[in-house]
Amino acid sequence: MSLSPSREASFAAAVRALGGRAGPDALLAAAGDLERRWGDPGRGYHDLEHLDEVLDRLGDLDAATPAAVLAAWFHDAVYTGTPGRDERDSADLARSVLTTLGVPSAQAGRVAALVAVTAEHVPDDGDAEAAALCDADLAVLASPPERYARYLAGVRHEYRHLPGPVFRLGRARVLRRLLARASEPDHPDGPLFGTPRGHALWSAPAASNLRAELDD
Secondary structure, three states: OOOOHHHHHHHHHHHHHOOOOOOHHHHHHHHHHHHHHHOOOOOOOOOHHHHHHHHHHHHHOOOOOHHHHHHHHHOOOOOOOOOOHHHHHHHHHHHHHHHHOOOOHHHHHHHHHHHHHOOOOOOOOOOHHHHHHHHHHHHHHHOOHHHHHHHHHHHHHHOOOOOHHHHHHHHHHHHHHHHHHHHOOOOOOOOOOOOHHHHHHHHHHHHHHHHHHHHO
8 A cells, every 4th residue: 555645744744743753764654554554444434534534624623733633643543443442542552653753752642642532522621632633533424415425334334243233223322422412502521513613614514414314
């Protein structure tokens, strides 16, 4: 698999901005390993398209800080379909790889902490980077019909080991939780999209898609 120059550039620039001292070959190797993880053929939704979209959505939010960019790269780098554990393992991978690339421990830890927030998508109050990363990760829910259909097909592919009724039951629970956050202003977990721009761009279409899927 050949590395995308634009992805490689975003990764290398973010590592250097956080103080990474590794040379070009090490940066290229690290980015290539991450791209191979994202490009695993067993994945359906958590793939290279999703990585590119999260990076693009951070740009839409004017929130592509170095830490947020690297958290996007790492947030689903480990994916086994085990919610919670995948995010913890991805956070651990971020800390390990970035430290190896010479990023100071505090900055590597910040990236790892951002990755961990994507387990529940409930950022701390006032954490603008975490809110933007969560919004960028969830923006797929507001996609146009063709992309939303491919997203659904990708999710089902990743849970293909589950019988249909079991998958539909679990999926419905997820949808109801997401829709509640999109629809209830005072939801205890906060709004589905926590940045003002993310809320304006994506809350209404996401709620529409979620309702339609639940009613299907």
